Amino acid sequence: MAGKQSSPAVELEVGEHAIRVSNPDRVYFPASGATKLDLVNYYLSVGEGIVRALRDRPCMLHRFPTGITGEKVHQKRLPRGAPDWVETARVFFPRYKRTADELCVTELASVIWAVQMSTVEFHPWNSRVPEIEKPDEWRIDLDPMPDCPFDRTRRVADVCWELLDELGIRGFPKTSGGSGLHIYVRIEQEWVFKDVRRAALAFAREVERRAPDDVTTTWWRKDRDPSMLFVDYNQNARDHTMASAYSVRGNPDATVSTPFDWPELADLDPRDFTIATVPERFAKLGDLTAEIDDVAFSLEPLLEWADRDERDGKETPPEPDADSD
Structure with a gap:
């Protein structure tokens, strides 16, 4: 045959x-x-x-x-x-x-x-050559637990947007291609991975303070409420990566991790963004991350928050295991 x-x-x-x-x-x-x-x-x-x-x-x-x-x-x-x-x-x-x-x-x-x-x-990676050991990108990963409704993810994204605005920082949001959302911030390439993760944890804890009914920063997954949203600061650890903007995801619906404008958040449905729909959107709107390299922001305010949290007795969780090579 x-x-x-x-x-x-x-x-x-x-x-x-x-x-x-x-x-x-x-x-x-x-x-x-x-x-x-x-x-x-x-x-x-x-x-x-x-x-x-x-x-x-x-x-x-x-x-x-x-x-x-x-x-x-x-x-x-x-x-x-x-x-x-x-x-x-x-x-x-x-x-x-x-x-x-x-x-x-x-x-x-x-x-x-x-x-x-x-x-x-x-x-x-969230760093570039030739300074691979110094990230130029801080990644805010809004990672919903299994029973977390998308309305909760949307609310937490709103809190992040407000907090970034207070800090004078511009964040570029995108869908994850799944049920979560990501926000990317271009940062000055002055800090090593541990510093960036520490700053990301301080930001996550502040989001948790403002949205205690929606957010958890609990280290162990087994200890998290399955209906909550985890602000995953660990995505800033060395050798931890996420799907990039415009990356297709390996799921049956061929969804795309798609940048969006903040005003779109209220009506956003990540399932709408697929390899069939995003090309027309891109042709119409262009690259919504086109200005991401225009300004690099300082992490100093967040590192000051981290110092404050540690003085108040909060511990920095251990570094997560990196993916094997």
């Missing part, structure tokens, strides 16, 4: 590079029938945004060689066979005393090549 024939490859010109997309008709998202080529075309449609989100950052790839119903590969090292124009960043993993050369996007062609290599999700 003859085996099933694969569809012919498609060659694309992306910038100065030709990229061969094999198995373009392979269905990656069975719920919608979206194919590998649909995924490629999605990333081409948001090229400016995805490159801005990834530029100069070590990036872990979530690869699905046979589509999202198959094996998921968490890949830190650049996949074999990369063209010589695909750039990398070398990172060190102290726990394993090893290094890895991770994808470091500098142009859209690198993104499309990674998709050709079955990448669906892009998870960049």
Whole structure:
């Protein structure tokens, strides 16, 4: 019995590079029938945004060689066979005393090549080369527990928005691609990961003070109320990554981690943002993170809050385990 024939490859010109997309008709998202080529075309449609989100950052790839119903590969090292124009960043993993050369996007062609290599999700570090040990991005992760309604997540995001405004800090919100929300803040590249996490914890505790019925900062997951929202300061620890802005998520609905404007929050439904809908939104609104690099903010006010909390007897929880390499 003859085996099933694969569809012919498609060659694309992306910038100065030709990229061969094999198995373009392979269905990656069975719920919608979206194919590998649909995924490629999605990333081409948001090229400016995805490159801005990834530029100069070590990036872990979530690869699905046979589509999202198959094996998921968490890949830190650049996949074999990369063209010589695909750039990398070398990172060190102290726990394993090893290094890895991770994808470091500098142009859209690198993104499309990674998709050709079955990448669906892009998870960049919150630091950039050459200062990999000093983050330039503070990430506020609003992580709902299993029974947390989205209205609660929305309320907490409102509190964060208000608090950032009081601090004179501009935060850029996005959906997570799941049930949570993320807020990214560009920061001065002066602090190491432990400092940024400590500042993030101080912010999370202040949000908890203002919304005690909605928010928890409890360290152990088993000790959290399943209806609450966890403000996850641990996403600022070294080698912890989140899906970038404009990254597709590996779920049946092909949702996208999508930037939005704060006034949209009241009516926001993250399920509306998919590889089928975001291209038109991007064409209409452009990249809503386009100004994120315009101003870098200081963490000093938050570190002063951290000092205050520690004087009051609050302890800084231990560093979480990093992902293995």
